[in-house]
Amino acid sequence: MSKKAVIIGSGIAGISASIRLAVKGYEVEVFEANPFPGGKLSEIEIKGYRFDAGPSLFTLPEQVEELFLLAGKNPKEFFEYIKLPVACNYFWEDGTRINAFAEVDKFADEVERKLGEPGSHISESLRQSAFIYEHLAPLFMHRSLHQIQTWTNPDALKSYLKMGKLGIFSTMNEANEKLFDNPKLVQLFNRYATYNGSNPYETPATLNIIPHLEFNIGAYFPKKGMHAITQSLFQLSKDLGVTYHFDQKVEEVLVENKKAIGIKVRNEHIHADLVINNMDMVNAYKSILRKQKQPKLLLNQPKSSSALIFYWGIKRKFPELDLHNIFFSDNYLEEFDHIFKKGSIYHDPTVYINITSVYKPDDAPADCMNWFTMINVPNNQGQDWDKLIAEAKKNIIHKLNRILKTDVEPLIEVEEILDPRKIEIKTSSAQGALYGNSSNNKFAAFLRHANYSSSIKNLYFCGGSVHPGGGIPLCLLSAKIMSKMIEE
Incomplete structure (x- = not known):
């Protein structure tokens, strides 16, 4: 039986x-x-638009x-699924645009050409990321940290000798500032802290393991x-x-x-x-x-950070946008201070737009796009979310208008909003935190x-x-x- x-x-x-x-x-x-x-x-479906929720x-x-x-x-x-040729497109207020090509050499050339940063710095960063993955993935990702055999197996013993090189004793931002000369590139690699709802100015540099997954192994899209x-x-x-x-x-x-x-x-x-x-x-x-x-x-x-997401059906195509797009804040440190210390939303948030219709055209009507428009926000601590959402929407639209040289609001054909309160109710996530407890300490x-x-x-x-x-x-x-x- x-x-x-x-x-x-x-x-x-x-x-x-x-x-x-x-x-x-x-x-x-x-x-x-x-x-x-x-x-x-x-997923969410609204009047001919489909969004991965x-x-x-x-x-x-x-x-x-x-x-x-x-x-x-x-x-x-x-x-x-398919492997993405471009991991992400990055945009800044001063007009700088970086295509993070999946091919490391191509990405390095892009960075050197547009930011003046030696391409070798990209290669070295991803080499270090691979090194962290090699020594920590078998220990932290594939085994329980709560069983004695995890700490006595050969993988663990090998990692003990490399502790000083695994980023445990510095923050992600400190490690990236040592690797890169250009602040924009530091910001680009600091962004990986958000992949588990953390603060790059506090989370350990071990999280620099993440770029290895995206570049050395690859980012993909299910067809x-x-x-x-x-x-x-x-x-x-x-x-x-x-x-x-x-x-x-x-x-x-x-x-x-x-x-x-x-x-x-x-x-x-x-x-x-x-x-x-x-x-x-x-x-x-x-x-x-x-x-x-x-x-x-x-x-x-x-708890980790949460998210504020606007699911927008946009009745126009933007050829400069890909599957993953980031519009950076001009003051990343202040943005994270608002999220983790002030429990609020910075007036100039970093905006992420995911557009699956780039690779799956039937996710939007002809000549339209489905914008999953997200910013990182604090978890729910009883804030006046209706007020914060209204202010954030206005700031996001103004930011996109400036960078894309357009007027977004008249293009929004459909809209649905997901905020930390709804995330908590819908997914039973404590305080609407996306990743449970935060990773803002070693x-x-x-x-x-x-x-x-x-x-x-x-x-x-x-x-x-x-x-x-x-x-x-x-x-x-x-x-x-x-x-x-x-x-x-």
Whole structure:
């Protein structure tokens, strides 16, 4: 008789966990409070425009492919993607524009030609990024930091000898200022702190691992959009026999004698051999685990930044814009001070625009574009968001008008807004933080919840609020680490 596992939440990590457990022979049921799977990795459709609602960058596609291979299927038959020739387009107020080409030599030439920065500095930066990845990825991304064998394996022993070169003792900004002469290039590489909701002036330089993923390995785009990751894995899990229960909010994790025995949903007790929580860790302890011992140190950690997103249907094409576009603030330090210290939005925010219709034309009507227009903002601490949103929209439009030499507002045909309040409600993310606890100190990696409960047997955790962190690849890896624990 097969063992039964229940999974709370159908974010990308929850779906991944369901696949891995089903392959191992478990009977798997997933309970989701929303009427759809995917969590943040969902989509929005408005009057002929389609938007990927959440994560917009796709790296390490092999983490998705591996799940199909585990199920004995050819990934290419179910999920297709392309490698991007340009990782991102960058714009500044003074008219400077940089195309971050995927080919490192081409990117280096672009930087040297437009910024006067020696192209060798790009090569050296990406060499250092690869070095950090080589020594830290096996330790931090593919293993639990909460098991002794992680710290005694050969990969760990090799990394101990390189600690001084891994960026642990300096901030991202300090490291980038040593690498680059031009402040614009420092700013460009500081931006990678935002990939996990952190502050480049506080987060350790170990996060300079991220450019390696984007340039040395590559950035990609699923041919059917980012939501295709959710759709393809959701279908795979169902093909493996996983059962989903939507619009069913879990009320409690049932625990007897310090052992998880199931969940309570709609006053019904559903028993299971394993309980896997894919819900935000903080809100899980406040709600479904409220009767259990609380990990106060972890719960009280500062949270990551959030986002304010305007989904705009634009009735015009802009040939200078690509899939990923960044319009930088002229004062990056002040912008991050507002986000993390003042709990507000700077009047000159850095604006990110993701336009999937560049590669998937049917995401917008003919001669139109779907602009996923986002700025980094503080998490929800009770601010007057209606006032902040109105001011931010005005400032974003004025900024884009100046840089693109246009008038954006009359071009906005449809609009939907996602702010930290809605993110918290929609995805149960504590304070609307996108990545759980922030990474603004050198010990941040150790201040994430483990992929298992140390006090409740048979209770496991996966998703962006626990180890190894937020973002699609790390969420998928959290499910992988967790499933290995169950197997062991």
